[in-house]
Amino acid sequence: MGDADCPNCLGIGFVSSNADIEDPEFGRLYPCSCRFEDLQRAITNQKQLSSTLGPLSKKTFDNFIPSGNTTEPRQKDSLQRAFEQSQSFANTPEGWIVLHGGYGCGKTHLAAAIANQCLSQGQDVLFVNTPDLLDHLRSTFAPGSTIDYDEMFEQTRNIFLLVLDDLGAENPTQWAQEKLYQIINHRYNAALPTVITCNVNLESIEPRIRSRLVDIDLVRKLIIQAPDFRRADSDQTDLSSLPIHSRQTFETFESRAGEIPSEHHKRLSIAVTAAKSFAENPEGWLLLIGGHGCGKTHLAAAVANYRVRNGSPALFITSADLLDHLRATFSPDSLVRFDKQFAELRNTPLLILDDLTLESATPWAREKLMQLIDHRYVTRLPTVITTSADKSDLGTRLESRLLNPAISTICPITAPMYKGKKRRSR
Numbered sequence: 001m002g003d004a005d006c007p008n009c010l011g012i013g014f015v016s017s018n019a020d021i022e023d024p025e026f027g028r029l030y031p032c033s034c035r036f037e038d039l040q041r042a043i044t045n046q047k048q049l050s051s052t053l054g055p056l057s058k059k060t061f062d063n064f065i066p067s068g069n070t071t072e073p074r075q076k077d078s079l080q081r082a083f084e085q086s087q088s089f090a091n092t093p094e095g096w097i098v099l100h101g102g103y104g105c106g107k108t109h110l111a112a113a114i115a116n117q118c119l120s121q122g123q124d125v126l127f128v129n130t131p132d133l134l135d136h137l138r139s140t141f142a143p144g145s146t147i148d149y150d151e152m153f154e155q156t157r158n159i160f161l162l163v164l165d166d167l168g169a170e171n172p173t174q175w176a177q178e179k180l181y182q183i184i185n186h187r188y189n190a191a192l193p194t195v196i197t198c199n200v201n202l203e204s205i206e207p208r209i210r211s212r213l214v215d216i217d218l219v220r221k222l223i224i225q226a227p228d229f230r231r232a233d234s235d236q237t238d239l240s241s242l243p244i245h246s247r248q249t250f251e252t253f254e255s256r257a258g259e260i261p262s263e264h265h266k267r268l269s270i271a272v273t274a275a276k277s278f279a280e281n282p283e284g285w286l287l288l289i290g291g292h293g294c295g296k297t298h299l300a301a302a303v304a305n306y307r308v309r310n311g312s313p314a315l316f317i318t319s320a321d322l323l324d325h326l327r328a329t330f331s332p333d334s335l336v337r338f339d340k341q342f343a344e345l346r347n348t349p350l351l352i353l354d355d356l357t358l359e360s361a362t363p364w365a366r367e368k369l370m371q372l373i374d375h376r377y378v379t380r381l382p383t384v385i386t387t388s389a390d391k392s393d394l395g396t397r398l399e400s401r402l403l404n405p406a407i408s409t410i411c412p413i414t415a416p417m418y419k420g421k422k423r424r425s426r
Contacts, residue, residue: 006034053119053127059112061087068106068226072312072349074382075226079106082222086110089220090117093161093193098213100198101224102347103340107197111163114195118161126156127163130180131170137179153179157186161193168200177206188212199343201375223379225347239325239344242308242316242352245301250276253298256415264415268295271411275299278409279306282350282382285408289387293417296386300352303384307350315345316352322372323365342368346375349382356387358395370397377401 009032066083067076082099089097090113097114099107115127128136133156140149156162162183170176185208187194202210213219253272257265271288278286279302286303288296304314317325322345329338345351358366376383385402387394394402402408 006032009034053112053115053125056108056112056127057116059109060116061090061113064106064109064113075349078223078225082106082110082224085220085222086114089193089195090114093118093123095191096188096194096196096213096219098196098198098219098221099224100202100221101226102199102343105224105226107199107224108165111165111195111197115161115163124160125163126159126161127165128156129165129169130167133164134170134176134179153183157183158190158192161195162187163195163197165197167196167198168205172206177209181206181208184209184212188215188218191218200339201371225349225381239317239322239341240304240315241318241321242301242304242314245297245316246305248298248301249305250279250302253295253302254418256295256418260415267411268413268415271296271299271413274409274411275303276306278382278384279303282307284380284382285402286384287387287402287408287410288384288413289411290413290415291388291417294413294415295418296413297354300354300384300386304350304352312350313348314350314352315348316354317345318354319356319369322353323361323368326368342372346372347381350384351376351381352384354386356385357389358398373398373401377404377407380407 012032061083064083066080068079078101082101086097086099089095093114099110101107112127115125118125136147137149137152140147140152164184167180170180184194186192196213198205202213205213214221250272255265255272256268260268274286275288282303286300288299290296301316304316307314326338326341326345328334329336329341356369358369361369375381387402403410
């Protein structure tokens, strides 16, 4: 119904055409201008329903926290940049954005905020979780389905803005990979505005799809290094064994002057200086190499304790404990998924990996350690590694990462095992 006081439709809500009787438009009814706001509201509601945003319709830029739940400058900067770039994209949706980061870092909120702003601007939007999209496409082949496959497929390919959430979480069957490629390739060729969120290494994405995602002429890749928003203690982690090394600080480290030969003492002093410098400004990698008891674990823990005391996160863990934590996620009683645990290790702002060794490691353990090191090597995330392994034990692939002077400060420690100071006799 229209406005009861409207002089045009007298409350009916429609007006007729003034065309001549011979004109095909003669007698045709049109919505009256008094119904304009109601019609616009109905169109907006329909677009909102079609977008499939659901509860995410409340995720906006206004209620996003660009500073995150962290005091780490690198993390805050990555989140702030993603926030600003996403806002810019929403104002002028052109090209593609790939939001890449760990669980709970805010990438889905930003993707939903883009979608909601575009909806408010009258643009057609489809927001869909990637595994759900493939499930919906499969369901159209069911005998009782009321949804046409071609209609859904064409809508996904041609919608003005498509948001694909959680790419890489889908079951990578041949059919799923082919459908995803067809959708992404079509939008790539047509340069249709697209937003993709992802928390897996892009190397694990199907090569044809990956090649589209890394095209710098079309795609802006935004890496978010911030921790999980949903964790109240997001700067800390249950994986870290740093509490048991709380006494290992730079203040408690023994210089061993006069106790060991000068050549060994000189190398130890160089390692101490490098560790202190890294603790003050953690960039690149610090590699501490030496035999058991030479002081490398103490220096690595001192770096971690220094960062934590100054309000920054640090994850200290031995390679053996790391693998045990990962194996434990496969237990039926585990409350933590393997991929989430592994993502936390790969993306933590500062990782101190103590006692790295591949001796007697299973192929699975070797592969997990290499995946972890490869990821942090490519992303240049600050990392401290201690090891007593020889080059021959590391293997060519691992050696090329650890001993690359472009990223690593390498400190060999030749001091013999520290046995502590002798107690004074009474």
